[in-house]
Amino acid sequence: MNGADPTNPHPMAGFPQVCFIKNTVRNPNIIVGDYSYYDDPEDAENFERNVLYHFPFIGDKLIIGRFCAIARGAKFIMNGANHKLSGVSTYPFYIFGNGWETVMPKPGELPYKGDTVIGNDVWIGYEALIMPGVKIGNGAIVSSRSVVVADVPPYTIVGGNPAKPIKQRFDPGIVARLEALAWWDWPAEKITRHLPLIVSGDTEALLRVAAD
Numbered sequence: 001m002n003g004a005d006p007t008n009p010h011p012m013a014g015f016p017q018v019c020f021i022k023n024t025v026r027n028p029n030i031i032v033g034d035y036s037y038y039d040d041p042e043d044a045e046n047f048e049r050n051v052l053y054h055f056p057f058i059g060d061k062l063i064i065g066r067f068c069a070i071a072r073g074a075k076f077i078m079n080g081a082n083h084k085l086s087g088v089s090t091y092p093f094y095i096f097g098n099g100w101e102t103v104m105p106k107p108g109e110l111p112y113k114g115d116t117v118i119g120n121d122v123w124i125g126y127e128a129l130i131m132p133g134v135k136i137g138n139g140a141i142v143s144s145r146s147v148v149v150a151d152v153p154p155y156t157i158v159g160g161n162p163a164k165p166i167k168q169r170f171d172p173g174i175v176a177r178l179e180a181l182a183w184w185d186w187p188a189e190k191i192t193r194h195l196p197l198i199v200s201g202d203t204e205a206l207l208r209v210a211a212d
Contacts, residue, residue, distance in 0.1 A: 002188040006034035009045060019044035021064070029054065033066035033120065033184075040072040053080035060112070065120035065138070066184045073127035081132065082111040119154065120184040138179055139169065154179055174203050181210050 004011035113133020125144035143159030
């Protein structure tokens, strides 16, 4: 046995509220790694409803790494939510046509923050809100109902509105070594073999066995 089947949308028998996201998303601009799950008792397979203002003509991507845990109601605001800021009014007159399309913003006039990227082994709490273009590093934790407006460093706990760093999970030297280790990219057999160390706090022991 080498853990859950990453191709099974509902890997916990009798518990359909947990869903491996990769198996259910259809939008090509949402890219999700193996084992990352969404936990929601109401239609866990419809994770895409939490990715808002994600219009295909804009082309921005939501990228989520492997082994992420995303709680119910977490939302991702994409670049399509942005309005032009340089005018007297921010109202999007042009979307209604009938002569108002003449003020359609020119390329580059709408704010664009790029792709939203969630690293590996990230835990996003209940009803957290991730804003456009945010990068959340590997091993980070986002507290419930946080509003994340800026990048989150690896292995950092953030919370609040706007979210601020609360705690660094490990010393910077350990973080650098864990990022280089990248256990989330190991084959399932190797993860299973070293699982007791992966879930323990003994980072030195995990780093020592990484080469086998």
